[in-house]
Amino acid sequence: MNIAIVCYPTFGGSGVLATELGKALADKGHNIHFITYQQPVRLSGFHANIFYHEVRVPTYPLFDFPPYETALASTMVDVIMNNNVELLHVHYAIPHASAACMAKQILAKQGRHIPVITTLHGTDITLVGRDKTYSPVVTFSMNESDALTAVSQNLKEETYKNFVITKEIEVIHNFVDVKRFNKKPVDAFKKIVAPNGEKIIVHASNFRKVKRVEDVVKVFIKIIEHIPAKLLLLGDGPERPNVENVCRDCVISDKIKFLGKQEQMEDILPIADLFLLTSEYESFGLAALEAMAASVPVISTNAGGLPEININGYCGYMSNVGDVDDMAKNALAIFKDDATLQQFKENALLQAQKFDIDNIVPVYEALYKRMI
Ligand code: GMT
DSSP states (O other), rough: OOEEEEEESSSSHHHHHHHHHHHHHHHHHOEEEESSSOTTOOOSSTTTTEEEEOOOOOTTTOOOOOOHHHHHHHHHHHHHHHHOEEEEEEEEEHHHHHHHHHHHHHHTTOOOOOOOEEEEHHHHHHHHTHHHHHHHOOOOOOOSSSSSEEEEOOOOHHHHSSSSSSEEEEEOOOBBBHHHHHOOOOOHHHHHHHTTEEEEEEEEEEOOOOOHHHHHHHHHHHHHHTEEEEEEOOOTTTHHHHHHHHHSSEEEEEEGEEEESOOOHHHHGEEEEEEEEEESSSSHHHHHHHHHTTTTEEEEOOOGGGGTTTTTTTTEEEOOOOOOOHHHHHHHHHTTHHHHHHHHHHHHHHHTTTTBBHHHHHHHHHHHHHHH
């Protein structure tokens, strides 16, 4: 099949998922055309049947706001017409679904039918999309899509709750390439981070308010009252300066390292003993799934779709949002002894295998075939 994929090219989960999906489909012999304003971060290396089309937004002195959505829709039309694209799959509703709607109508006038699939990822529905500034357009473009998918049952329910949707939403969970993440930890790297055998705790996110990264630090402070540990904070975003200030002001600053944006998560995660995800909401929590695939147990909140991947007392624990005492208590339960930690690590891997790329990508392929 010839498929166009539209996504955000940044470190956010929707862009990561869309890029990994495109790469997996290309490995299966499909031609994949990525349409974004920048090369997606996970799209490194050469892939014979992957094509990248950059959306350029010409500026003009009149434009206080360069019309990205118009440029995106025009690029969609151009790429589809000139590359025999059979299907358009857009990730994250805003503004991709409405641009796809526009492109679909332009192509229809030229006698070309192009099915549009919109995959909802989370904040496009729960935070930004339901704002009344956007919601009429988001509702319209979701209903105009030929198929709608959501990355969790929870997100499907949230979408029906917040919008008037006349279509069936299919749940297709996020996935992970377990083989890629389940690597042996590099001992030398582990020694640099934790020279005295301290436990290594990791958090990764885009440091937005919804992630409550300050809670990660609070949980960590409670953990190190009982056991020696180091905290690695991966990623970057608007809340990072605040969190860095909080850490600089406290006595344990030498135990916390900010690593910034990292592309090779599969090299870092295997050295971790625990992953912390304290979000106020997660439609799914792809970062936690990648940690589990690296055999890392997860302490998370029970918000949104997290109960669809984390299992209490098996591969991690869940607590109410903000309950840092409970999160620390649960972390210490996992660190009780080596055998307990080892069991949680093994279970994390088993749980990740349920969401392995080989199980989920065929579901998207089947949907594409039905649509085409
Ligand atoms: O987590 C973010 O803020 C990024 C966001 C995105 O759209 O890039 O992630 C969302 O999509 C991911 C992939 O489907 C999900 O795993 C994340 O849970 C979801 N984030 C939220 O719902 C906050």
